[in-house]
Amino acid sequence: MKKALSLFTALIFVLLILTSCRAASLLDKNNPVMLTMWHVYGEQADSPMNRLIEEFNQTVGRDQGIIINVTVMTNTSQIGNQLLKAQSDVLGAPEMPDLFFCHNNNADDLGASNLINWNDVFSKEELDGYVEEFIEDGIVDDRLVVFPVSKSTHLLFINGTQFDRFCAETGVTYDHLSTWDGFFDVAAGFYTWSGGKPFCAFDYLLRAIELILEAEGETSYMTEDGWYDFDNPAVKEVWMKFAKALCQGHIVVSDLYSNTQVMTGEVIAGCGSSAAILYYNDTVTYPDNTTEPMNLQILPMPQIDPSNGLVTQAGVGLCSYKTTEQKAEAAAVFARWFTQSSRNLDFVTQTGYMPVSNGAFYAIDDHSFEKESYKRLYTTLKEVRDTCTMVKEPIYSGYYDRVQKLYDALRASQHKLLKRYISGENVEALAEETWRLFMNVE
Template sequence: MKKRMLAALLLSALLFTISGCGEKSLLNKKEPVSLTIWHVYGEQAGSPMDLLVQEFNRTVGQERGVQVKVTGTSSASKIGGYLKEAQSGGQEVQEMPDLFTCHISDATALGEENLVDWHDWFTEEELSDFVPGFLSDGMADGRLLIFPVSKSTQLLMCNGSGFARFSDATGVGYDDLATWEGFYDAAGKFYDWSGKPFCALDYPIRAVELCAMERGSGDFYTENGWYDTDNAVFKESWMQFARSLAQGHVVVSDLYSNTQVMTGDVVCGLGSSAAILYYNDTVTYPDNTQEPMDLHVLPMPKTAGADALMTQAGVGLCAYKTTEQKAEAAALFVRWLTEAERNLDFVAQTGYMPVRNGAFDAISDYDNFPAPAAAYESLYAALKTMREDYVPVSEPRFEGYYGKVSVLYDGLRQLQQELPARAAAGEDIDALAEETWALFCSIR
């Protein structure tokens, strides 16, 4: 991580920062307090978050008497379940961590009274330097339960080498992928040209939602945390996706689309901006031939003629409420972690969006991207376009929502194994797409 200007001054300021309220510190260098953390920022050795934890421990943590230990890493979709298990206190589950990354729905499921309210530890002046929408995304009943560390959105990541051959043969270019109409048309042409699906989608329900909103669907959520299946605009948005799925033009990813792009099963993946952390420099095909990935990152498609929407996703940091000393220690770590230049370094290494005002502008001049730098530059160019031209929309926060989505995706993966063959045999495409809608409607 690059050297920081005025590092000594910033470190000194942190050492004398006690809390947002200016109370006497409960921390003692001679009797250090230990914090455990679960996070989602890479399970590989030397993940960016793990390296930051190590840096904190040997600097500010050592000076103030706080040591942070990573005791768990997993996906955001799984951590919520693990937290509920840990909270139950069973003998065969991990102990509840002091700090953890999660979605707001998972946080509230733990009980708001069991979590630290970051308002108690950060002043309004401090919070004013963070993107307001990112702060509100972590709020529940007036409490700031999730502190923003990074935010992601969804965009299109393409195997540039494979797409170039497709483009030369068909005339389809990257510009054609700017709209949903052009995206699905390109997917059909790619399938006709190659016999393979064009794109693997990690979160198809979110793509359907945003497309429906852009078309003027209005509110389509129900009280039980699912969707109003009588909403005609929402259904048509679903059917646009489902017709493409039924013909094999697109697929629901096995788990994360980067794997299928890297093995040549598809030429592009629609998923989180943070997925760039898991892309290789090369594509390795089933016959073991390889070629450069030449990763091209594009904004998420939008509905032609409509105001573009983008998902505002990504977890933040929660602190489980135990002692005031641990709460202060957690606030010290979070304050250090989200310091402006450090946060910029962190997101630039991981494919996320920075959380402080003005930090996005600084990315334009950033020169310390990891290799391959061209891929990261492409990513942040796409993110910059979306930040300027798209309206961010928070994800649903119903308790149990992600469990229902997981059931839906498992069902779609089963259907996509048979639907394309039936379509090729002459069955009606709309009828096949209706089978996916029936699956969707069965989830309550």
């Protein structure tokens, strides 16, 4: 009798605990909470993210009372300003989303204290399941506000069909592109071979310069106010290498994304995010409407010393704007679901990113890809991961605005500079002009 009573008491106790646990949830299946989302995956193209969200809404979301509503699809270069406009209630701007993907500096601009600290939502054990560096990358003001869902790095995308022709006629090989010196030689050679076509379009020119400076051991190339130290001669030295190639038409600053210029045949290579794979067509179309297969080749970024390479650790992360406790709980449910190993792997392999969970990060080696270009991408990403050190991107308030201003200025002047170079002006003097332009960016 006494035993039965104890058993009954224990059962009641367990039931009470379960009941109290259930009651603690703020989610209500019959009265779902809606989270608006802005994301950057698949703008202008097909979006695997939208399909995943649809899956979430139809399964876990339906069961737990959460609806994710994508209200804006944009891109990584614009989302920061768009979020700031929404936060500032700029006339005509949409309302601030509950969930969004952005860079650390965007999160910093929005105010880390306005965002959910994922450390409060995920347990230490859960966070241990993610790549440590990626988690650290999302910390702003000692708060984990940018939760890693996918990471990218910068890679060199090449129109293989045309580059193979160029190689066959000039003896150049892909190996020449492993170092920056080799890269600039190939770019110059291609310019001559093609009759004046630039070799490569850069999406993130300054990042390439930063990594060279770091590879050369420069640690203080930036000032405290978050811009470049123009008194550091190493900064100018590296800049001038790129500037001369730019003035001579060997390289260009991309029109925003280099893949469009590769597709139109303006250039045969593009330095951009690994995620650009989603936007590459299978063919190159020339102005006479003839087309040829892209045969997309993907290489690691050139290095000063390939045996000790540095690559950028890029990629936006998931932020949740602080509103209600209920929305915070719903955001956590989505983040857990979205970054679950197998799902994370499926998502990143469709979008050209690196997975963030430890399980998916290593499982990717055994993943089979349908498209040859994706297979090449992940072979290259594996090589990068195995041979290079990943370096976090700078986080300074207003930094990326100044970067965009510099790129806009270079885009506006690069064709004129080339014309002046062709007309006989000194490349050093022209490169000096770009240096002054760089220094004058505010």
